[in-house]
Amino acid sequence: MPELPEVETVARTLYPHIHNCVFENSSLLLKSTLHPLSLPLSTLTGCRIKNVRRRAKLLIIDLDKTSPLYLVAHLRMTGRLFTAKANVEQGKHTRCVFGLRKPDGSSFQLFFDDTRTFGKLLIAGDAILDKWKFWRELGPEPLEIGSDILASRLKSARALKAALLDQKVIAGIGNIYADEALFQARLSPLRPANSLNNGETARLLGAIQDVLRRSISQCGSSIRDYRDADGNVGAFQNTFMVYGRGGEKCKKCGALLHKTKIGGRATVSCPHCQK
DNA sequence: AGCGGGACCTGTGGGC
DNA sequence: TGCCCACAGGTCCCGC
Numbered sequence: 273m274p275e276l277p278e279v280e281t282v283a284r285t286l287y288p289h290i291h292n293c294v295f296e297n298s299s300l301l302l303k304s305t306l307h308p309l310s311l312p313l314s315t316l317t318g319c320r321i322k323n324v325r326r327r328a329k330l331l332i333i334d335l336d337k338t339s340p341l342y343l344v345a346h347l348r349m350t351g352r353l354f355t356a357k358a359n360v361e362q363g364k365h366t367r368c369v370f371g372l373r374k375p376d377g378s379s380f381q382l383f384f385d386d387t388r389t390f391g392k393l394l395i396a397g398d399a400i401l402d403k404w405k406f407w408r409e410l411g412p413e414p415l416e417i418g419s420d421i422l423a424s425r426l427k428s429a430r431a432l433k434a435a436l437l438d439q440k441v442i443a444g445i446g447n448i449y450a451d452e453a454l455f456q457a458r459l460s461p462l463r464p465a466n467s468l469n470n471g472e473t474a475r476l477l478g479a480i481q482d483v484l485r486r487s488i489s490q491c492g493s494s495i496r497d498y499r500d501a502d503g504n505v506g507a508f509q510n511t512f513m514v515y516g517r518g519g520e521k522c523k524k525c526g527a528l529l530h531k532t533k534i535g536g537r538a539t540v541s542c543p544h545c546q547k
Numbered sequence: 548a549g550c551g552g553g554a555c556c557t558g559t560g561g562g563c
Numbered sequence: 564t565g566c567c568c569a570c571a572g573g574t575c576c577c578g579c
Binding site: 274275278329346347348349350388390406437439446447448449493494495496497498515537538 | 573
Binding site for chain 2: 349350365386387388389390428430434496497535536
């Protein structure tokens with residue numbers, strides 16, 4: 273579900289609610305929601321929340337401990353993190369509930385809801401993170417690199433779209449932003465990833481960064497389930513050029529947008545604008 | 548080694 | 564109206 277802009281938005285909207293709050297208790301309603309490498313939920317009890325941030329599509333809550341401890345959430349397709357008053361009952365899709373205490377002594381709850389149950393929570397220190405293959409292999413943040421770095425990551429002959437979706441190549445891009453960035457960069461999703469010249473690579477990175485920044489500024493895209501920590505929808509879906517528009521007219525040239533599958537994912541592109 | 552495709556789940560929307 | 568099927572923002576695992 274949420275890609276980089278959506279997770280960034282959740283982190284930003286969650287922070288003011290939970291910063292400096294302390295975990296009092298927690299309850300896991302679906303066992304499989306806890307990552308296999310995770311420390312038990314009870315580890316959190318008494319921990320104070322120092323920060324809320326994002327790495328790739330992961331939401332990370334930094335906890336105040338003598339050695340670093342994190343609560344890491346992967347929302348996958350339908351995960352949601354949001355706060356609720358102390359007396360609010362769990363919902364049908366609530367997978368984990370945390371009781372938190374504010375600095376003023378009052379209590380409230382942090383819910384992890386997840387309809388499709390693909391989401392994961394991981395309580396870990398640095399040693400556990402080092403054991404987590406997915407974490408170890410995560411590629412660089414697209415908003416923090418130059419095109420020389422991107423060029424060095426696009427060395428395989430696979431389809432450009434498949435490479436962009438590979439979190440080891442570059443982190444945080446999912447199906448929506450891959451399609452939108454490729455359209456903006458005027459590059460075909462089927463181009464071999466290693467066929468781009470320097471100008472095209474720079475154009476691609478510029479498009480990726482622009483699309484991600486514009487989406488963050490509009491609080492992300494809401495297709496179905498996505499909401500930020502305050503329950504609000506994003507607005508970037510209203511500006512999609514290609515995603516979800518297969519068979520419709522290209523907003524730039526009027527040609528019919530082509531829908532296909534690349535790496536098992538629905539892919540929409542303009543056969544006229546993207547080469 | 549690296550790639551493609553299916554699996555993992557539940558819900559929704561379109562077609563009949 | 565209601566049923567069935569395809570499809571959904573992501574990653575993991577398996578076989579080729």
